Amino acid sequence: GAVVSQHPSWVICKSGTSVKIECRSLDFQATTMFWYRQFPKQSLMLMATSNEGSKATYEQGVEKDKFLINHASLTLSTLTVTSAHPEDSSFYICSARPLEGGWDTDTQYFGPGTRLTVL
Amino acid sequence: AQSVSQHNHHVILSEAASLELGCNYSYGGTVNLFWYVQYPGQHLQLLLKYFSGDPLVKGIKGFEAEFIKSKFSFNLRKPSVQWSDTAEYFCAVGDSGYSTLTFGKGTMLLVSP
Numbered sequence: 001g002a003v004v005s006q007h008p009s010w011v012i013c014k015s016g017t018s019v020k021i022e023c024r025s026l027d028f029q030a031t032t033m034f035w036y037r038q039f040p041k042q043s044l045m046l047m048a049t050s051n052e053g054s055k056a057t058y059e060q061g062v063e064k065d066k067f068l069i070n071h072a073s074l075t076l077s078t079l080t081v082t083s084a085h086p087e088d089s090s091f092y093i094c095s096a097r098p099l100e101g102g103w104d105t106d107t108q109y110f111g112p113g114t115r116l117t118v119l
Numbered sequence: 120a121q122s123v124s125q126h127n128h129h130v131i132l133s134e135a136a137s138l139e140l141g142c143n144y145s146y147g148g149t150v151n152l153f154w155y156v157q158y159p160g161q162h163l164q165l166l167l168k169y170f171s172g173d174p175l176v177k178g179i180k181g182f183e184a185e186f187i188k189s190k191f192s193f194n195l196r197k198p199s200v201q202w203s204d205t206a207e208y209f210c211a212v213g214d215s216g217y218s219t220l221t222f223g224k225g226t227m228l229l230v231s232p
Contacts, residue, residue: 004162034219043123043209043224044163093163106151106170108220110163 002028002103004096006111013084014119021079021114023094028103029074030096035067038091038113050077074099084118091115121146121212125223132200132230140195140226142210151213152193153220154184158206166208169193180204202232 003026013019023033032051036044048069050056056069066088068080077096081088095108103109126141144150154166167178174186184195193210210223 001164041128041224043222046219046221049219095163107153107165107168109165110155112162 002096002098002109004094004109004111006094006114008114009112010115010117012117012119015085016083018080018082019084019116021081021092021094021116023077023079023096023111025075025096025098025109028096029099030077031074031099031105032097033071033077034095034097034108035069035077035079036093036095038093044093081116084116086118089116089118121150121214121221123210123212123221123223125210125226127226128224129227130229132228134202134230134232135199138195138197138200138204138228140208140210140228142193142195142223143191144193144210144212144221145191146212146214148214152184152186153211153213154178154182154193154195155209155211155222156206157209157225163209166195200228200230202230204228205230
């Protein structure tokens, strides 16, 4: 199936530093990519929706200045957690919706997630 | 705003038992419905989806789900589970424009051999 990768798979950082997480669609171009956050034993919460070449749309309650999203190409979106604090520790998951090319354009394909721990 | 409710947080079954996981949603308009599965250590994968047409949807690995509009439900079923079905199952709802998904809290299924 359509493959979405995330890098890194886990990261530990000090409080106050910034962390960048990459999301790539490996075998398809994505018109839209989504960023989710998952707390332990809870559901995925949508943080933002990004479209290539335009500003991301953030969900209510998500600080856009803290969670910077850049969708530089049809295969890459990045999430930067700026000035990270321990409460930002979480599991961040991206998904991508195919533009075309034989993949199901109505389906979101998910990456494996990135575990962020802020000390 | 959409919301999704999954009735069971944990389900434990023996192999060959039948499975039904409940999912109810709250949304006033036309919806698209999904079930995703997350096997231990793996990413979310699509099991099945409903957009329109036959309300009984068949997915991969022998799973099916039935959309009952009057009950705002989209329950997942499998007649005979296997140990390899041990995973977490998420129900999700997308609006008709399919701009975003709202997920339920997930149900952890443990199948004992």
